[in-house]
Amino acid sequence: MEARHWREGRVRVLYDTALAQPPAHWWFDPVELERQGLVTGRGGGRGSVVFFRAPETAEEESPGDPKQWVLRHYMRGGTIARALGDRYLWQGLQETRPWQEWHYTARLYDEGLPVPRPVAGRVVRLGPTYSADLITVRVPGGxxxxxxxxxxxxxxxxxxxxxxxxxxxxxxxxxxxxxxxxxxxxxxxxxxxxxxxxxxxxxxxxxxxxxxxxxxxxxxxxxxxxxxxxxxxxxxxxxxxxxxxxxxxxxx
Incomplete structure (x- = not known):
């Protein structure tokens, strides 16, 4: 897998070059995904996971279930969550959670191991902290x-x-x-x-x-x-x- 990324203000987005189009901001916005009728379900222990139809296949009329993706918002757990919630300390782009997880999962995928293909990751920097999201392909019927x-x-x-x-x-x-x-x-x-x-x-x-x-x-x-x-x-x-x-x- 090959990766590219774009930056706009405080936002950085990393993505798979095999995508039909670079990720848009709204791909990471559950409210907008819901508004466009793409959300198919929710999950996650802290309500941080959204299942949705891939935007690049939303207009296809092929039979069967369209490809689905999983949006996961990074949330802290334990006592530290009370203070920081979904914020993480900024230590450089390469050290952010989605950057590291995207590249590590891509490595596993390239090695032929059974992991979902990573799609895109987003980092939103706020001073000394950042919030983050990751999109992966949903395992069909998993x-x-x-x-x-x-x-x-x-x-x-x-x-x-x-x-x-x-x-x-x-x-x-x-x-x-x-x-x-x-x-x-x-x-x-x-x-x-x-x-x-x-x-x-x-x-x-x-x-x-x-x-x-x-x-x-x-x-x-x-x-x-x-x-x-x-x-x-x-x-x-x-x-x-x-x-x-x-x-x-x-x-x-």
């Missing part, structure tokens, strides 16, 4: 592991597929900073995707320590959801199937 476990659960084969998918990223040296059930997607064909690579890192020294810690983080998330969710189809056997997939152990 539903999070969290959604699936909150309904009927998933099969052992799917748990093994999740483990095998994580192993692909680990073997390539890629560490996900927030590996949890909301960032793992399952599409209608059963393919596993891993999303939201904000602050992702490449760790060429593929030692067992960080891999094990990454898996344990996911396990803690699954166990926490089991405690707090009214319905959650999960047991220790599920994670054992995931580990079997990770280690390449196939059931007979």
């Amino acid at each position: 539903r999070s592991l969290d959604e699936n476990l909150g309904e009927d659960g998933v099969s052992d084969a799917t748990w093994r597929a999740v483990g095998a998918c994580i192993r692909r990223f680990h073997d390539a040296g890629h560490w996900h900073p927030d590996l949890n059930s909301r960032n793992i997607l399952i599409d209608p064909e059963g393919k596993i995707w891993i999303i939201d690579w904000d602050r992702g890192e490449h760790r060429p020294e593929s030692t067992a320590d960080w891999r094990r810690a990454n898996l344990q983080r996911l396990k803690r998330d699954l166990e926490k959801r089991l405690r707090i969710r009214e319905r959650w189809v999960y047991s220790e056997a599920c994670f054992s199937a995931l580990i079997a997939g990770y280690e390449g152990i196939c059931s007979r």
Whole structure:
């Protein structure tokens, strides 16, 4: 993937050169997307995610579902959110969250790993701080592991597929900073995707320590959801199937 960017006043926008047109300001504006009838849904723990029809395909009359994108507004979590909300400290353009996530996700995409293709990122600078957004292609029909476990659960084969998918990223040296059930997607064909690579890192020294810690983080998330969710189809056997997939152990 190749990237370009444009600047207008306090706004910088990074985008994929394969786009039919450079991104407009309103692509990052949920109100304007809603006004144009492009919004198809919303999500995100803090209401920061908007699903919408890609503007460049909005006028197409081809059958089937048009291509959809995901707009995510970067929001802080924890106690610091009370003070800064959606603001981040400006330390240079290349250090901004969308610039880093766009380029890192593009790298993963170019390596053939199952991540959504990054579309565009925006930074709006305000003095010593900035706010930010990222647009990616939506995985067609993708539903999070969290959604699936909150309904009927998933099969052992799917748990093994999740483990095998994580192993692909680990073997390539890629560490996900927030590996949890909301960032793992399952599409209608059963393919596993891993999303939201904000602050992702490449760790060429593929030692067992960080891999094990990454898996344990996911396990803690699954166990926490089991405690707090009214319905959650999960047991220790599920994670054992995931580990079997990770280690390449196939059931007979």
